[in-house]
Amino acid sequence: MPGMDGELSIGAFSRATFLSVKALRHYHEIGLLPPESVSPGSGYRRYSVEQVPIAQVIRRLRDLGMPLGEIATVVQAADVDTRNAAIIAHLERMEDELAQTRATVASLRALLEHGPAPIAVEYRTVPETAALVIGEEVGLADAFGWLDAAFAELRAAVGALGLERAGADGALFASALLEEERGELVAFVPVVGDAGERARILPATEYAVAVHHGSFEDLDQTFGALGVAVAQRAIGVQGPIRENYLVGAPETTDTAAHRTEVCWPVFQVAPD
Amino acid sequence: MPGMDGELSIGAFSRATFLSVKALRHYHEIGLLPPESVSPGSGYRRYSVEQVPIAQVIRRLRDLGMPLGEIATVVQAADVDTRNAAIIAHLERMEDELAQTRATVASLRALLEHGPAPIAVEYRTVPETAALVIGEEVGLADAFGWLDAAFAELRAAVGALGLERAGADGALFASALLEEERGELVAFVPVVGDAGERARILPATEYAVAVHHGSFEDLDQTFGALGVAVAQRAIGVQGPIRENYLVGAPETTDTAAHRTEVCWPVFQVAPD
DNA sequence: TTGCTCCTCACGTCACGTGAGGTGGC
DNA sequence: TTGCTCCTCACGTCACGTGAGGTGGC
Numbered sequence: 001m002p003g004m005d006g007e008l009s010i011g012a013f014s015r016a017t018f019l020s021v022k023a024l025r026h027y028h029e030i031g032l033l034p035p036e037s038v039s040p041g042s043g044y045r046r047y048s049v050e051q052v053p054i055a056q057v058i059r060r061l062r063d064l065g066m067p068l069g070e071i072a073t074v075v076q077a078a079d080v081d082t083r084n085a086a087i088i089a090h091l092e093r094m095e096d097e098l099a100q101t102r103a104t105v106a107s108l109r110a111l112l113e114h115g116p117a118p119i120a121v122e123y124r125t126v127p128e129t130a131a132l133v134i135g136e137e138v139g140l141a142d143a144f145g146w147l148d149a150a151f152a153e154l155r156a157a158v159g160a161l162g163l164e165r166a167g168a169d170g171a172l173f174a175s176a177l178l179e180e181e182r183g184e185l186v187a188f189v190p191v192v193g194d195a196g197e198r199a200r201i202l203p204a205t206e207y208a209v210a211v212h213h214g215s216f217e218d219l220d221q222t223f224g225a226l227g228v229a230v231a232q233r234a235i236g237v238q239g240p241i242r243e244n245y246l247v248g249a250p251e252t253t254d255t256a257a258h259r260t261e262v263c264w265p266v267f268q269v270a271p272d
Numbered sequence: 273m274p275g276m277d278g279e280l281s282i283g284a285f286s287r288a289t290f291l292s293v294k295a296l297r298h299y300h301e302i303g304l305l306p307p308e309s310v311s312p313g314s315g316y317r318r319y320s321v322e323q324v325p326i327a328q329v330i331r332r333l334r335d336l337g338m339p340l341g342e343i344a345t346v347v348q349a350a351d352v353d354t355r356n357a358a359i360i361a362h363l364e365r366m367e368d369e370l371a372q373t374r375a376t377v378a379s380l381r382a383l384l385e386h387g388p389a390p391i392a393v394e395y396r397t398v399p400e401t402a403a404l405v406i407g408e409e410v411g412l413a414d415a416f417g418w419l420d421a422a423f424a425e426l427r428a429a430v431g432a433l434g435l436e437r438a439g440a441d442g443a444l445f446a447s448a449l450l451e452e453e454r455g456e457l458v459a460f461v462p463v464v465g466d467a468g469e470r471a472r473i474l475p476a477t478e479y480a481v482a483v484h485h486g487s488f489e490d491l492d493q494t495f496g497a498l499g500v501a502v503a504q505r506a507i508g509v510q511g512p513i514r515e516n517y518l519v520g521a522p523e524t525t526d527t528a529a530h531r532t533e534v535c536w537p538v539f540q541v542a543p544d
Numbered sequence: 545t546t547g548c549t550c551c552t553c554a555c556g557t558c559a560c561g562t563g564a565g566g567t568g569g570c
Numbered sequence: 571t572t573g574c575t576c577c578t579c580a581c582g583t584c585a586c587g588t589g590a591g592g593t594g595g596c
Contacts, residue, residue, distance in 0.1 A: 006500070021452065053388065056496055059492065067585090091377050111332075175283065281575075316569085559584105
């Protein structure tokens with residue numbers, strides 16, 4: 001009797017899983033969900049009833065934006081605990097993203113309602129700075145995570161070497177990191193005196209400087225103010241953008257109290 | 273003096289707006305954000321300082337997933353109030369989506385932790401039904417919104433015609449609507465006796481039937497159970513899937529109390 | 545037998561990213 | 571003058587959707 005073996009045509013399987021027929025063919029093609037069997041003559045796909053719950057999990061993960069490659073590793077994971085742990089990890093990342101989106105929405109709403117806050121820009125030569133540094137080429141999306149890890153390492157090194165800190169932690173963002181979303185990022189911790197091998201001297205540089213208040217959510221406003229000021233009153237030059245974390249996560253968890261100095265390199269300053 | 277006119281190169285503009293150079297070229301190409309001027313000789317793009325806040329709003333809307341076409345209509349809106357209203361409307365849709373994603377996460381988490389709930393399937397012939405109907409070809413994503421509107425219209429018609437209702441509201445989902453995410457959707461309200469011109473008779477049909485408990489979030493589980501049962505014990509036939517809304521939004525806002533009968537057409541039933 | 549279901553190309557979509565190869569500008 | 575910035579193709583990516591044109595199965 002047909003159907004008694006518990007196989008489903010692609011259409012029936014589609015209805016049972018809420019996956020479109022086109023999507024099912026695509027998942028077959030990339031090897032994510034091959035049908036239980038394929039008729040040699042006609043090429044008809046046949047799915048087994050055991051594949052229904054697997055396909056449903058795939059659909060739910062896709063609905064949550066997990067890429068197919070990641071879904072494949074999750075679905076093909078050897079044991080169930082590993083698999084569920086990977087899914088739970090994704091769900092937790094989703095929750096973080098939800099919080100992030102909510103913050104973006106709130107910030108944009110505030111910007112639309114109250115207009116942009118005025119931002120003061122000054123011109124200053126930052127003197128040369130002795131500092132412990134770590135640098136690496138990173139993607140812009142990973143930048144803040146990378147900086148957290150780098151500062152933890154640098155602070156440990158400062159302690160281990162018995163050095164005295166000489167100012168706020170900071171970072172240098174290569175132009176390419178901002179313009180192409182990938183480039184060199186340098187984290188540094190200024191130290192007093194000679195730290196020998198481990199230290200670098202950041203050269204004195206002329207900057208247009210603005211102090212950003214609050215979380216990084218609105219950092220674009222401060223960058224915008226600097227870009228406009230430089231376009232109007234100075235000559236921008238090549239070189240990385242510098243950030244000095246005057247008040248940050250180590251000092252307080254209240255992001256509204258955070259203060260970040262953003263320094264945009266300039267060549268020659270027009271009279272104010 | 274260069275820069276005094278307040279123009280920015282594409283690189284400086286990129287840094288001031290957090291938009292990549294590639295994205296800026298793309299926005300120029302599609303006409304979303306043409307530079308203030310383009311050098312005739314070199315093709316160099318020049319942006320004005322006035323374009324910085326516009327570009328920042330574009331970037332924030334992109335971060336929130338608004339498609340470029342929609343952004344274009346928002347940014348090019350004649351007056352500021354229209355523009356802000358459109359943005360606020362998008363933000364509100366985002367909030368709804370956030371809630372939806374949160375529900376999906378919670379549902380998947382529960383499914384992984386407790387496993388699927390058992391679902392009973394029975395086989396039954398639903399007798400022919402006289403009903404007021406509305407039908408239209410719709411996309412799957414719009415289906416629930418369309419049904420809400422259709423039932424409001426149908427219930428108004430029942431009242432206006434002085435008819436008596438004969439059972440739960442229901443809907444017929446064409447196979448194509450599920451398999452290709454686009455197809456015919458019919459909403460119906462059963463009525464007693466002869467409603468003349470406005471009524472249709474839904475023919476008697478043999479179905480595999482399961483009652484879904486709770487919100488539509490987990491409806492895939494019930495569809496899966498039906499698909500599996502039909503594959504194992506019956507022959508699926510063409511024809512739309514029928515849903516009867518035994519307990520729904522009009523009865524209670526507590527979605528956990530909702531009851532939906534899902535009917536999957538079959539041709540011949542094997543002995544239980 | 546009809547007509548419905550399923551099949552395989554081939555191409556399109558969206559919002560850019562990724563080089564290649566070359567030129568202008570301070 | 572160097573080298574950095576900017577330019578234009580042409581093609582790739584991701585996850586399918588959209589037909590066209592044709593065949594198998596109950």
